[in-house]
Amino acid sequence: MKRIGSFEELKARHERLAPLLALRNTEENDPQTRDILVCGGTGCQASESEQLVKNLNSVLREHGLEREVRAQITGCFGFCEKGPIVKVHPDNVFYVEVKADDAREIIERHVLEGAPVERLLFEEPSVNARVQRQSDISFYGKQMRIALRNCGFINPESIEEYLANQGYQALGTALTDMTPEEVCLLIKESGLRGRGGGGFPTGVKWDIARAQAADQKYIICNADEGDPGAFMDRAIMEGDPHSVIEAMAIGGYAIGASKGLVYIRAEYPLAIQRLETALEQARNCGLLGANILGRGFGFDIEIKLGAGAFVCGEETALIRSMEGKRGEPTTKPPFPAEKGYWGKPSNVNNVETLANIPSIVLRGAGWYRGIGTEKSKGTKVFALAGKISNVGLVEVPLGTTLREIIYDIGGGIRNGRRFKAVQTGGPSGGCIPARFLDTPIDFESLSAIGSMMGSGGMIVLSEDDCMVNLAKFYLEFTMDESCGKCTSCRVGSKRMHEILERITQGKGVPEDMATLRTLAATIKDTALCGLGQTAPNPVLSTLEYFEDEYMAHVNEGRCPAGACTSLLQYSIAADRCVGCSLCARACPSGAISGTPKSLFRIDADVCTKCGECVDKCKFAAIASA
Template structure:
């Protein structure tokens, strides 16, 4: 019903993206600017400006979409606004200069759905992205929101709900991929009246931000999923645990919860059925390990977030010792669509073992950065090239890292791998929460391995020795290798420690921590060997193994590098060739960024000259 309200009362709608990325790029200023300009032109009764959740194409922010035309405008600045309003809204001529251009030689693409980034996606979880105001429950209801809740509460028994979720084949989207329906069933079968539900929004994997986006753009779909789950399992209290780095997600979630309560969709006697369920929001305080379920539970209980031995699993003994069902944000957001459209429909998407879609955050060295939702079974190549538009600046693809610190690096040879839980594990990586970091020829794989082990070492809670000490030893060895002090024994030693940490750690964090090391050793061993034997970093990244030099053939003597060098290491005379004093150089790299493109005279070399 609201749908009609939206399109009937106004001639056009401007949807301004207000996800974290666009807000950082001042999308609220753009919204205000648009409103002022529209009033100035007297169009306020014809055109409405709405802020929406994250559109997913964050690198192009701030994004403005004009509906019903579906015209996609990107990187809008305040100064563009008068022209945009005058041309498109008043005269009906879309503004080409503000549209997305795939590459400098191609024509601008006016409509959102014609842009490759959006065209190849299949939206289930992100179905409402960018089309509704996340702070307005009416719009969610207008797009059939809470319809699945009504069905579940009034037309289905708890057993039927569980059966539907089981048949759908939905598996946990947080990493390990445990069948969701099975998990619910285990928790339902536990005796006792007090049961809890938890939504894990402690999305700690660096490079993954789909849960943030879902909570920001469509918080009600998560709430709806939780209430359906509560009914199926027989729980009356739920918690959403959100990491402290996501303030906007917390704010929108709290607004959504308040509105759901006001509408009788949460709290006591939901939809008049006599069913009670309440949801609280708990905020983390910056600890990666709290994404592990037993650590997260400890954190909600107000303790230090250290994992404990399983079994007993949370479904038996979870929060405050009671049966607890825990799923991540993306998993919960899938639930309403499964109830609404049925298990058969859901299981028709994906592969034999992995059903439905998965959201990936496509970041790093890639042209189209952002969030993409794709059916399981799609290949890595399709995601990187068809949706992501390939590698920028004509560079060579080297690897894609999936699964965060628990995952691995997948090389070029394996790009045609259809993505599902099993295939990624077989490749030595894992699905994880869905971070997909693309690396090009300028990325050093030894440095990447060092980065991840350093990450897990810092985040290790310190409870079990293999993780606490094993990761420390691995960091020390990788530090030495990247400093050019590696020895012949280092690779074998790394492999031994990695295998042991994997086998003997207490929780998932430690058990998967060695994956980045093991996969880079498997697929990029020659880079390790170059660092150790030749003291050379082939990607020219490791600072101790490189030097900056000025090519005398190319230097135009323009003095820019010398003026910008913070350590006064560049000498020469104007109009003549400049030179870098290697003893003074701190390798900050400013010279390479300021050297005018017409000369392009500063280069990196390895091994180091000093």
């Protein structure tokens, strides 16, 4: 694509490219031509969405329709539970769980005959019927997309489509009509706060870096999404890489940095590939490089790969890792804004934070400030997972309640089980019980109930989940990921994990609870970085809200959720057992005995609780409790 030399040329290019999205911006019931989008995110790709796009296009060619209709990939629609998703414009039909083999039916029935494929439509539980439109699906009802605005709308591998949707206009506006001070002020006034978990005001952070005098400054994008179970940043980079690049260029202009770096997880190959493609396209168009849009501002971006260390999400550790060293955090001050990458002033922002920037520049601080709560403005993306009906990525205005997210958007608990808790903030956060479900979510409210916003992981737990076991899971994570620099974190997390291990095996003692609390307080007080200081949170919050579960393990040797295998007791029901002996033959430890055609018995002392007998029994006579 030809180089864009000025803001005027950029505007003209936008006008020329806008028709690319014409079919997506209109709604028509009986259209002559169509535009087909298929989710190309990691999750849907795993379900062969790439093959689906190929099949759609090959059937289109077969019918000589390749000029009128084109099928292509787009970013994550968020409704991962029902992926792969296909959306057909302009009649706005939303297909779910589409297989590669469904391509022919979609083209021949829908495109050729104008009759949407009924069986691929989503069955909306609230009306008990299949619905055609995305807007008829309750999963989307309460969502508002700002950071995810282009995901599911444009092709992430096409800079033309990004430009057609006002791409790089915010950069043009900033470079042409605003001073760096004004850009910082605008972001301050918008109320945008860091979406990586800290919640620090982004505009203030930019202004601190801007005020530093240095020959070189850096703007760094933290794309080391380490919270297991969170995939917001991955979806943005895969679905809308240009918005991250544009925002970094705006940030670079605001703070006076000519160089940007993206620190990204090596575990996200697709996001890396899409980002590399986008960088190349932006360079070719002159939107990165020297003298951008003829405004005398030069800026370029380099990708740095992470290597799988959770602590590198902490900004000082991230910077050390980018310098090729062990990613151990350092004491603050000095803050990265003063002395960061190679000792130069550096500003670190998270992916989602950056994805908000272009919209704020284009629509104004007042618009953004109008969304959200008093202290937390805008929207937040959450990765909704666990025992929820609709697993997926959701973006809601801050101030939305947990209940709205879990029940209205998420569709409630899977398989009709009861809600027990929702975990937010990942390994640094906590578990929130049912009585706080009506809490409007913002940075402050979640901290007040012993959890935190974190980067946006939201794991829903049901009555089948053991809270002690979950706390142990998180502790195992932080224990593994502790960099080892501070003794309290390195050794303390290990000791806490040992205690939790004991409790889940039924070997806990009543004093354990007090020891856990003491260790937690010490780690919080003495660890250097955020990872250590927050590591005890999952234990503290479960101790606070679910102490009875801990007590049941310790005092009664019982796991109320039936999840801790060591505490299970298997037994054979006399009224169901027919004495077929299948269980006894299946038992690898010889714990089951009996004579054929009479009741069999399990010797609890020999039983290893492997569950083989339950699987083998054809009469559902064996149960664990």
